[in-house]
Amino acid sequence: xxxxxxxxxxxxxxxxxxxxxQELAKAGADIVLNSFSDREEDHALAAQIAKETGVKAxxxxxxxxxxxxxxxxxxxxxxxxxxxxxxxxxxxxxxPEFPTSKWDAIIAINLSxxxxxxxxxxxxxxxxxxxxxxxxASAHGLTASPYKSAYVAAKHGIVGLTKTTALETAEEPIxxxxxxxxxxxxPLVESQIPDTMKEYDMSRExxxxxxxxxxxPSKDFATVEQLGGTAAxxxxxxxxxxxxxxxxxDGGWTAL
Ligand code: NAD
Numbered sequence: 001x002x003x004x005x006x007x008x009x010x011x012x013x014x015x016x017x018x019x020x021x022q023e024l025a026k027a028g029a030d031i032v033l034n035s036f037s038d039r040e041e042d043h044a045l046a047a048q049i050a051k052e053t054g055v056k057a058x059x060x061x062x063x064x065x066x067x068x069x070x071x072x073x074x075x076x077x078x079x080x081x082x083x084x085x086x087x088x089x090x091x092x093x094x095x096p097e098f099p100t101s102k103w104d105a106i107i108a109i110n111l112s113x114x115x116x117x118x119x120x121x122x123x124x125x126x127x128x129x130x131x132x133x134x135x136x137a138s139a140h141g142l143t144a145s146p147y148k149s150a151y152v153a154a155k156h157g158i159v160g161l162t163k164t165t166a167l168e169t170a171e172e173p174i175x176x177x178x179x180x181x182x183x184x185x186x187p188l189v190e191s192q193i194p195d196t197m198k199e200y201d202m203s204r205e206x207x208x209x210x211x212x213x214x215x216x217p218s219k220d221f222a223t224v225e226q227l228g229g230t231a232a233x234x235x236x237x238x239x240x241x242x243x244x245x246x247x248x249x250d251g252g253w254t255a256l
Contacts, residue, residue, distance in 0.1 A: 064113035135178045142246065
């Protein structure tokens with residue numbers, strides 16, 4: 001039961017972040033949603049979670065590519081018992097053609113944002129006497145693929161940051177872990193399908209089965225509900241001694 005706890009989830013107006021927010025709300029946690037936009041529908045998502053679960057939920061705009069805005073997000077939340085670093089973007093190109101601006105944005109959003117939010121959240125967790133840091137890494141935090149240099153570098157980086165966070169909090173009632181999803185059908189993955197169809201000259205179905213799920217032995221996507229359930233487990237008392245590790249939710253990808 002997470003009632004009385006507040007969870008801040010970066011990049012949570014869609015996909016995995018929203019799925020994790022919904023599962024943590026079902027478990028009783030108050031929710032702070034985030035993205036870089038400030039639209040009516042962003043705030044409506046928070047209102048809907050509050051209505052469906054009875055927890056407090058709000059949406060705070062902050063751009064996770066900017067260190068000061070990452071820090072402001074946690075400060076504005078005021079309390080952060082559960083920090084889910086989830087915001088992430090992708091770009092697919094061979095290294096010589098990889099735009100520097102994309103490299104910088106991916107490192108900033110997928111990696112550095114977690115450093116900034118953790119820097120502000122950890123003192124809050126210490127004050128509260130309990131805390132959970134959950135970094136959404138990827139199977140690409142443990143293995144690589146061609147054309148995803150920045151993403152793979154950032155995700156390996158966040159796995160390392162997770163271990164360091166765990167060691168710095170090891171003697172306290174705070175844990176830090178990474179969740180490493182394989183392919184989950186979210187807008188981020190959906191948007192890669194056209195480029196990959198072009199890259200390999202394949203149909204949508206062939207891209208899904210033979211490219212995307214090629215390395216996912218289950219041949220099935222993971223779901224945002226499953227990732228939410230994994231996050232809720234890491235927040236439970238059963239996970240008090242689980243720290244500094246990675247939980248793969250990848251249909252066997254990293255067993256290959
Ligand atoms: P998504 O595109 O649905 O969600 C990404 C979220 O990040 C969105 O809410 C978006 O608004 C937010 N975001 C992007 N740039 C931001 C910025 N500058 N500031 C604040 N928020 C920003 O994608 P998703 O698949 O749900 O991805 C969520 C996380 O899961 C990412 O870190 C991604 O790398 C990781 N992941 C996804 C998969 C997958 O198959 N979908 C697999 C492994 C890891």
